[in-house]
Amino acid sequence: MAEKVILLDLFASMFGMRARVALAAKGVEYEYREEDLRNKSQLLLESNPIHKKIPVLIHNGKPVCESLIIVEYIDELYDVGRKMWTKNGEELEAAKKEFAEILKQLESELGDKAFFGGERFGFLDVALVTYSTWFHTYEKCGGFSIGEDCPKLIEWVRRCLDIDFVSESLTDSAKVYDFALMLRKVFGIHTS
Amino acid sequence: MAEKVILLDLFASMFGMRARVALAAKGVEYEYREEDLRNKSQLLLESNPIHKKIPVLIHNGKPVCESLIIVEYIDELYDVGRKMWTKNGEELEAAKKEFAEILKQLESELGDKAFFGGERFGFLDVALVTYSTWFHTYEKCGGFSIGEDCPKLIEWVRRCLDIDFVSESLTDSAKVYDFALMLRKVFGIHTS
Structure with missing residues (x-):
């Protein structure tokens, strides 16, 4: 199975940028998906049911937490x-x-x-x-x-x-x- | 000059313990000083004038920040x-x-x-x-x-x-x- 990494993010988020810099530093290719915080995607609500906050990193369907x-x-x-x-x-x-x-x-x-x-x-x-x-x-x-x-x-x-x-x-x-x-x-x- | 490291801390502080674990992991010897938060030491007030919070790490007289x-x-x-x-x-x-x-x-x-x-x-x-x-x-x-x-x-x-x-x-x-x-x-x- 090909590795699939998705980042749910907001362009101006400092925490999202942390994830972006960290992914780029490791040379990980990923799909960037901009969230509308007034109309959050189903994927965001399911991936982060507690906080419903961006950024969320999803690796092969499973939400993961970047160290920061x-x-x-x-x-x-x-x-x-x-x-x-x-x-x-x-x-x-x-x-x-x-x-x-x-x-x-x-x-x-x-x-x-x-x-x-x-x-x-x-x-x-x-x-x-x-x-x-x-x-x-x-x-x-x-x-x-x-x-x-x-x-x-x-x-x-x-x-x-x-x-x-x-x-x-x-x-x-x-x-x-x-x-x-x-x-x-x-x-x-x-x-x- | 001999290296002198002082940790201003409170025994139950999780953030203080972080500093203690990190110092111990690096094998750094230090002097532990317990602070009374209702009567903070002059050294604490001078070393962390903004937040006045523990933990504070002092290396050869200069306050330093542990990475966390x-x-x-x-x-x-x-x-x-x-x-x-x-x-x-x-x-x-x-x-x-x-x-x-x-x-x-x-x-x-x-x-x-x-x-x-x-x-x-x-x-x-x-x-x-x-x-x-x-x-x-x-x-x-x-x-x-x-x-x-x-x-x-x-x-x-x-x-x-x-x-x-x-x-x-x-x-x-x-x-x-x-x-x-x-x-x-x-x-x-x-x-x-």
Whole structure:
């Protein structure tokens, strides 16, 4: 099968241009499709059902994330994660759903690779692994288990922690949880 | 002179942990200093006068940005940049000041290097160069010249544009400006 790469984009998007520069740097040929953001294509809505945002890169029918887009997904985890220990009721439920969807997207991006960059612990792994120290807090406050929905992601966390310089650099999950509970008190956040 | 590296951090910070993992991966020895965010140290306030946020990495007395921190600076440019063509009066003036400070920080990070990663066009260059297509719009709407304050940054843009796959991937600045003016009309934004 011939390789087919499609980029759903908007000509003035800085994030779209990042994908274009990265593709061009790697010499990848692709079909550019300009989106009308007031009338998004079915392909965009199906490929990026969570955020419905450009750019989206589609490789042989499967949406993929270019590394700088993954970094943005990871940073969104930060904002959604905060809600897990600061909100309750409907807001918490909505945040849990969004959080689970981002994690699933990241897990599918990991696929069967050992690390996000491939066989070796790399840049994207550094960016994401530090969030895993907050997973325990999210699970306790949100009342759910990440490993149930995303077992491969939890295996990836373990794989990262097997690397000495990683485990030695990360704060213990229990300490992070205590910190979150302390912040709740300091800021007078009532979650139940 | 012995190399001296200090990390101003907070134990539970995911962004701080990124810096710790990256330093450990490179085998850099450093002094870890925990900050009290309710009583920030003079060194933190002086080292990061714009955002006053941790983590801050200080190498031989000079604050430096770890690459993932630079990516965050770059993404903040996006939010501040938007204000340049959507705000007026005091809001615009405040945004211009903040924008100029972020650019100066990035320029000082570039230093005398050809590219952010060193001699070759790399990851950080990809992330930032796409923003340069909006510089013309910011200058026209904000009434200022980036090159006046940050000549080295503009030289760096030119250096990037000398690379064929970069210049071929970026949207023309004049088209971006027309697009911004069109958006202003569509969203009924009045700036004067």
